[in-house]
Amino acid sequence: MHKVFVYALSTCPYCRAARAYLDENDVEYDVVEVDKLEGDEYKAAVEEVRRVSGGTAFPVIVIDDESVIVGFNKKRIKEELGL
Amino acid sequence: MSDATARRRFAPGTTIEDLKAYMGPFVDRLGYKFNTESSFVDDVLASELEILEKTGDVYCPCRVRTGDPKEDVRIICPCISFHRDEFAAIKKCWCGLFILKEVEDGSELFGVIEALSGDVEVPVFRVEDLPPGQVRHVKVGKNDIAVARVGDEFFALSNVCRHAFAPLADGFMDGYHVMCPWHGWRYDVRDGTTDHPDVDVRTYPVTVRDGEVFVTVRIKR
Numbered sequence: 174m175h176k177v178f179v180y181a182l183s184t185c186p187y188c189r190a191a192r193a194y195l196d197e198n199d200v201e202y203d204v205v206e207v208d209k210l211e212g213d214e215y216k217a218a219v220e221e222v223r224r225v226s227g228g229t230a231f232p233v234i235v236i237d238d239e240s241v242i243v244g245f246n247k248k249r250i251k252e253e254l255g256l
Numbered sequence: 257m258s259d260a261t262a263r264r265r266f267a268p269g270t271t272i273e274d275l276k277a278y279m280g281p282f283v284d285r286l287g288y289k290f291n292t293e294s295s296f297v298d299d300v301l302a303s304e305l306e307i308l309e310k311t312g313d314v315y316c317p318c319r320v321r322t323g324d325p326k327e328d329v330r331i332i333c334p335c336i337s338f339h340r341d342e343f344a345a346i347k348k349c350w351c352g353l354f355i356l357k358e359v360e361d362g363s364e365l366f367g368v369i370e371a372l373s374g375d376v377e378v379p380v381f382r383v384e385d386l387p388p389g390q391v392r393h394v395k396v397g398k399n400d401i402a403v404a405r406v407g408d409e410f411f412a413l414s415n416v417c418r419h420a421f422a423p424l425a426d427g428f429m430d431g432y433h434v435m436c437p438w439h440g441w442r443y444d445v446r447d448g449t450t451d452h453p454d455v456d457v458r459t460y461p462v463t464v465r466d467g468e469v470f471v472t473v474r475i476k477r
């Protein structure tokens with residue numbers, strides 16, 4: 174089973190779409206809604222997103238601590254997770 | 257995160273219709289329109305209203321605020337002018353609220369395309385926005401470009417004079433030449449050449465379609 178981690182924003186339609194797609198396909202994942210964090214936690218999460226994705230665009234999906242998919246890219250999610 | 261700022265650009269009670277009325281003409285000048293999927297447009301604008309309530313401005317709902325005002329100004333919707341090359345390559349803004357005018361069905365662009373590279377035609381302004389005999393600066397990705405109009409022909413060249421780096425678009429046009437505002441070096445807008453050896457500036461291909469001017473730039477990743 175793959176380890177899937179999603180950095181999301183509660184306001185972002187593509188984050189919602191990506192999560193819905195994972196849910197539909199019964200993919201288990203951990204998620205952090207970055208904009209719901211406060212203070213230092215928020216800053217740390219923003220830094221982390223920047224480090225893993227090179228930017229500040231969402232969603233950021235990290236698979237097996239290795240592959241990073243920025244945005245809701247169905248094709249790549251499918252490929253990486255073998256759906 | 258609550259980071260309400262003192263500055264607030266929209267009155268309390270701003271609605272989706274207000275945002276549409278404000279953004280529509282703005283993006284039209286940049287070669288874009290609202291997505292053809294109106295329910296998606298309403299969904300995104302509803303998110304922006306939520307963000308407006310919290311922050312005092314309409315930040316893009318798919319980008320995170322860093323706290324650095326210089327960086328965050330680049331994600332106030334519509335953010336097209338800050339990301340022209342990237343958006344022209346995917347034919348939409350990041351979230352898909354706006355699509356290039358030439359796209360007929362915006363739903364085909366849902367999802368985000370990554371790892372862009374190669375030549376991209378970027379809309380910069382409308383033909384009527386630059387009268388003949390004038391030159392204007394546009395920022396396309398990392399490139400500072402001077403777009404010049406001679407009659408009905410358009411040309412694009414680096415905006416940076418090779419002498420002391422003055423902005424050529426602040427200079428004036430003389431036929432097919434633009435004269436640098438600082439020390440008067442003359443560049444031919446057709447090929448970027450000057451009278452001084454080995455200090456020509458680069459030029460960019462320009463196309464005009466449906467009343468819009470496009471400059472082609474190369475995206476490297």
Ligand code: FES
Nearest residue numbers: 417419420436439
């Ligand atoms: S900076 Fe252009 S001529 Fe000197």
